[in-house]
Amino acid sequence: MHRRLTPAIHLAVIYGSSREGRLCDKVAGWTLAQVEGEGPFSAEAVDPAVHDLAQVKTRLARADAFIVVTPEYNRSFPAPLKAMIDDTGPEWRGKPVAFVSYGGVSAGLRAVEQLRLVLAEQHAATIRDGVCFANAWNQFDETGRLADAERAERAMATMLGQLHWWASALRSARADVPYGQFAA
Numbered sequence: 001m002h003r004r005l006t007p008a009i010h011l012a013v014i015y016g017s018s019r020e021g022r023l024c025d026k027v028a029g030w031t032l033a034q035v036e037g038e039g040p041f042s043a044e045a046v047d048p049a050v051h052d053l054a055q056v057k058t059r060l061a062r063a064d065a066f067i068v069v070t071p072e073y074n075r076s077f078p079a080p081l082k083a084m085i086d087d088t089g090p091e092w093r094g095k096p097v098a099f100v101s102y103g104g105v106s107a108g109l110r111a112v113e114q115l116r117l118v119l120a121e122q123h124a125a126t127i128r129d130g131v132c133f134a135n136a137w138n139q140f141d142e143t144g145r146l147a148d149a150e151r152a153e154r155a156m157a158t159m160l161g162q163l164h165w166w167a168s169a170l171r172s173a174r175a176d177v178p179y180g181q182f183a184a
Contacts, residue, residue: 010044012065015048017080023102031131041065044062061091064170065095066095076111077115094170095167098129099132101132107134107136109132128162130159132155
């Protein structure tokens with residue numbers, strides 16, 4: 001499906017929630033399971049609830065691409081995710097970002113739309129297609145297994161294909177002309 005790159009595209013999977021008892025652990029766990037293995041990505045979790053700011057910055061800086069796993073809280077994304085984005089900057093520049101969202105009836109899509117605006121200010125390129133889970137608390141079992149995975153896996157394959165293309169193109173572009181040379 002994807003051409004192999006050497007080195008592989010280094011992907012940071014960012015946990016968007018830091019609440020105790022969060023569903024984000026299950027959704028991010030499913031996301032990591034989808035990208036790990038023999039594919040063109042090497043994935044690393046970035047969890048602001050576990051990693052301090054210095055660790056977050058290091059993990060974001062070495063990434064070629066990002067997947068943000070975010071819930072929707074009160075028609076937006078969580079404040080700790082915004083704080084993490086605000087406390088970083090150059091780590092995002094010239095890199096693609098994809099989204100896996102979850103929530104109630106809106107499946108977290110209102111959070112994603114707002115994140116697109118915020119990440120544009122960080123000079124990141126957001127991917128059009130994503131994965132979303134409406135009423136997510138009913139879709140994952142206690143172990144984090146997705147009950148009806150077919151639709152989500154198709155959406156993930158589409159998103160990862162786009163993310164791979166953008167990450168490959170932007171990594172080459174950053175190697176040819178460092179993006180920070182022109183970014184404010």
